[in-house]
Amino acid sequence: MSLLFKNLRVHQVFGANTDVGKTLLTTALVRASSYVAEEVYYLKPVSTGPLEAADDEYVKRFAGPHAAKVHGKCLFRFAEPVSPHLAARLSAGVGKQNEVPTDNHFINSVANHVRNCAKSSSGLQHLYIETAGGVHSPTLSGTTQLEAYRPLFLPTILIGDSRLGGISATISSYESLALRGYIVDAILLFRDGYYRNSEYLRSYFADKKVHVADIDAPPEKHIDPETNLYLTDDYYQKIVPPSQDGEVFNLIAHLDDCHHRRLEELESMPRRTLDTIWWPFVQHSHFTAEKDVTVIDSASSDVFSTYNGRTPSSSTADSLLEHQFDGSASWWTQALGHAHPSLALAAARAAGRYGHVMFPQAIHLPALKLAERLIHTGPGRGWASRAFFSDDGSTGMEVAIKMALRAFAVRSSGGLETRTKHRELGVLGLKGSYHGDTIGAMDACEEGVYTSEWHEAKGFWFEPPIVSIRKGRTVITLPQSIAADMHAEDPSLEAESFAWAYDVEKRLDTPLAETYRSFITRSLRRLNNQFKYTIAALVLEPIVMGAGGMLFVDPLFQRILVDVVRSIPDPHPREGTSGWSGIPVIFDEVFVGFYRLGVQSTIPLLGVCPDISVHAKVLTGGLLPLSVTLASESIFRAFYSDKKVDALLHGHSYTAYPVGCEVANETLEIIDGLRSSDSWREARLRWVDSSQETVDDSQAGNNTPWSFWDREFVNILSNLDAVKEVMSLGTVLSIKIADAGSGYQSHSAQNILAGVKQAIDHGMDSQMPGGAPFGINYRTLGDVAYFMLSLNTPPGITRVVEQRILDTLSSSN
Template identity: 60%
Template sequence: MSLLFKHLRVHQIFGANTDVGKTILTTALVRASTALRNEVFYLKPISTGSPQDADDEHIKQFASPKVHTECLYRFHVPVSPHLAAQMAAGDESQKIVSDKTFVDSVISYVNRSASATRGPAHMYVETAGGVHSPALSGTTQVDCYRPLFLPTILIGDSRLGGISATISAYESLLLRGYMVDSVLLFRDEYYRNSEYLTPYFAERGIDVAAFAHPPPVSPDPRENLAITDEYYKSLDMGSVQRVLTERHQQRIDQLDSMPRRSMDAFWWPFVQHGLVKNEKDVTVIDSASNDFFSIYSQSSQDSLLSPQLDSSASWWTQTLGHSHPSLTLAAARAAGRYGHVMFPQATHEPALKLAERLLHHGPGRNWASRVFFSDDGSTGMEVALKMALRAYSVRMGLQGIDRKNLGVLGLKGSYHGDTIGAMDACAEEGVYTCEWHNAKGFWFDPPTISIQTGVPVISLPSVLAKAAAPSDTCAPSDSIAWVYDMPARLETRLAQSYRTYISQTLDSLEQSGGPRLAALVLEPLVMGAGGMLFVDPLFQRVLIDVVRSRDSAPESKTDWRGLPVIFDEVFVGLYRLGAESTIPILGVNPDISVHAKILTGGLVPLAVTMASDSIFQAFVSQDKATALLHGHSYTAHAVGCEVANETLKLIEKESQSAAWNEAKDKWGNSAAWSLWDPEFIRALSSLDKVSEVMTLGTVLAVKMKDAKGGYVSHSAQTLLQDLKNSKVGAKNTYPPFSVHYRTLGNVAYFMTSLNTSPETIRALEEKIWTALQSDSADEERRNRHI
């Protein structure tokens, strides 16, 4: 949680190294603040060593007695904080303070201090050692403190090697997004580091101030007190104080102006600008960390910044939370080594490593032979369509105009992106359309899965519902595992009904001269943008089986059959639904699949389209015109590939985590499980306002009862308005947070990162429950407001 107050200017003090003078220069800052008649707070979150030598004691001794000083965690052993914490905990490592507990204690102190004064006031939060010195848990300070996102003063190193140490410390801060407002250091007449660092940082808009070294310590305590006090009197911090105050005000002014400037400059995606009435309708995101945005509010009486849970995982991209340091460093590593390099008929290590990992140890293992790189999910699907249509045309010997009139087979409600070709692979009646959209193909109305009053239910389209028995569509228990047990369900009466219906429909299309179908295109298990529709996996499996069985050629283990099958796993793949791929759940391989979003952890765009060898061979000849003439300027860009490699490494580890294993246990350790609590899901599905609920992995979809329904409905947005109030639900959560959520008409969906803590998910569940329990009068009030 980042903090920003109008009346309280807060700065965090980092050092480029140990023994660079953090406490001396911080004391000078504190004295200068008191000279300006400001109330001053000094916080030393962690202190190790003798209490009489502690930094907060030095502040008390040489600054005004009116300065408020505090130390949150004090250890008497003069070692690194993580060692001191381990020694204090003994053999019981669980007693070591977690990063969240530690950061929350800092937040609590800052908030209490801000409430105790109406300013103007200054606060200084002094860290221990260098930027990468460990905090209590062993996490380095630069990462541990990052959620606070406090403006920073860097104390440079004036000693031999100090130029390098200071710049390295600055770059470590910069890589994590910190705002460095000033660099302070001692002036050394021999090494003269400040002379080099002043223009270096000036080019980056940062002021450097150098000061005389403190005098040698006198063995006489009284004399030492006197000469040290005289030293502090000689230091002029006036210009530094002006810079810090100006930066503080500039930040507030910038945030204040952003809503209006944004309304005048942006054309937002998926936003009806006619409904954006005023500046309060604009969410100003100052920073983001873990699962939370830090959002700005002009009218706040407390901190101008407050945490807001990113409960749509920023359009389904977030994997390990925002600003994950490992992903940031991976991006920097590749940018520093390559920048961007041309890819056709070339290779580089990040791209090759990623391709081989996806093919041999990822979702492409045992079926895919090639990886094609593109920019994002929509362009990845364009590539997949080109691959499939060409493979079909070559197999069928089509030429000329026959190749131009091909269509696809799919499901109503599907969505494959906003580029024109991807839109053409979806039904016409969807809302994602434009003047050039020309739907090409046929789309089945699919059966869907949901939990209704605690029980998994299959909702059939009318054409199938007529002949169905209740036992066909209602789970024999309250477990969703039954729905995803393909071997068992393939032998059921409903499976045969699906086969008959699909076969008869395809026969009718052929006899009536309908579109020539050249590919089967599916969003496996969940159709996201179409309304978070959880499709009956049995229907999709039977559809694939029927399509492939309608091929008179001899069966081959390597060639595609019937139609090339495309899995659009942009949304559902790479553990979004709790499994690396939907392939094991459906029990069948595609011929082409597309991955994006989670692939790069939500940091940079990148997509991959994987294809089997029989698809690839359709493009191989001695004629360049038959090649896949498709590409992007940033194809296989090294930054994206390196970030993807790091992401895949981290999510593989996360998939074996204790939190995941505990969640799986709650759901019976089946292939169908969720990070959301099963008891909460059952209770939610029984609320009067809720029509149905469904969950898998990180995803929760809640469909509200609404006679109108559909994408243009406001019912979900209206019923959940209270989520924007941080005080609603989760009373014991600290710090309290609001929720940023997205809706698809009368469907609200919520999505976690793969590593969202169980505590955060439980708090969100409580907030959702509380919001939907509001009485009818509140509901009417919100409806009038909307």
């Protein structure tokens, strides 16, 4: 990941095209730096062609009077004068393409060289890393340079094109860099008296505050080598004079200033944050010191780069940026890693085409394509007919609740005109549920730590049975109310297997199913007689209740709960309101949807469809907020009449935000490709029981539970003394700490896993981008610590994270 040092100023040099003078101009920078820096380093990561024509040799040849200070190096050298990806393949030979260096190996090699340069001296140093060709020229693996170098996040100098067509090439290259978040500190190009590209570019980039510098072009290459050598050296003496004046030295001063300003900005951010920011879910009295503020400088893939310059032990040779694995998937949103280039391009594409446009009575292609996809092939397949767009999961849930309560009111009252007690409607749900922090969403949960003074809990919530893994065994823990029905002294029942616990259809005829059914039926009968609210909707977080403590609810209980409420007789059957029975059922899939749990939707696991479902978070790959509420046709018809007041009068300024819709479409396309990847297939296989024959998720109705976390790792965790129980599905790993004072207000999980956050050298860190020691940024819910992966986290990185977690918990035993 990103590297930043106090006394080593690093810039990578990209070219707007091939043959734009990248090496000549970088040589001028190196030569000028040798006058003002204690040491100067030049790195050409990849060189192709004969040694005598190599760029690193050229730089050393014309380094000038202070050449002793200049240190040049090439990491990967190939004899064939072709593109790096072809040169690497030719060098590997036929049938040995697996020997071509991977992007991770390539970037780690560059990062290690940068660190070695930082260690060599405590004085001011400059390092220039010259890339090959243009910004999108391929690296050794075939990945374009912009993508391959991005984890390093080094400040950039763009060498512009001074030739005919160079204005367009330079601007396009700059926008490609900017689109991927690169910091472009300067654009440098030759001065040409005929095309005068630099004049235009200086004016064009003035508003963008990008420094544009131009330098006299070198003389034409002379046919005589000795004459050419003399002319070239004379050229460098003119543009980099010993007097240290002129455009090149001005540019050196600008680059140094950019470096120092970045350091000052990072240094000042903690204090400014404490003076201005109100964090969510944080008691500020506990975090008053500047060291308590995590300053995230950049993020790439699954990793943050955080500023640690205030660490007393840090020296000038240590990077001021620390690597932290994003162990909470940034509050469950990340699905494809940070700064995914395809999602950034999708956002730019829609922003450039639409910006934002009004949505009522209008349509744009991104929204239409997304709605059709979600309804016909997504989580709404087979039951939903309408998609309603909103801003985030909480507002999406408020939409869902409005839909359900109106549908119930229309049917139970015999018509819209006679709805007189609609404010006495309530919901049915589960204890520990959470649907967001807007007032309406909070009203659909029992009173708890997340609710506010204005909150009014409007419903009844069952305490659910929970599935977990203890000492390697899959256990279903019953609440006391249900255990009493079974006259069970021990509320914990051992499941036949992990897969069996999620085979709801097989379990429907078991004695436990009958116990659940009887308990729910009796409870609802009592509610009907004495509860002040009329239950008008069932609201569920299917399979996992996230904010409530990563509670993995027994799917059999939720399935039977749906079956029972749908069996409630309809007292006022009306024509046109068929399609649902009993009360409407809402699935809050904001957290669990789109393969967060290894399946596109929880519907196949439960074996039953909702009437309304809500989707967000993974929907846009973690890039933008967007929510979609899906509804059946019968729910939609409850709002259908000739009166405006009967419509769903709910909306948001950014309804169906085109940028969000386009990013969502791109996200779902990428996920479709991941589903058939080797890493997914291998992860599934590790969770297959011997009795199972297939783990092909492409089969409709597949309910095979699996996880990206290794099954043996989960079992080992569950046997640790410090751990009460563990659970994992898809990307989610939940660890409940053995703690007498359990609950949300406990600090046990935070305390026992505190060491995971520390950046240490684990010995396996070559798997991590940049190859440096790393910590794990994670969140806790009282006595529960949870960790989350992206859908494309490389298995090698997952194994490293597993080992870090295991080592930390083992040391506490």
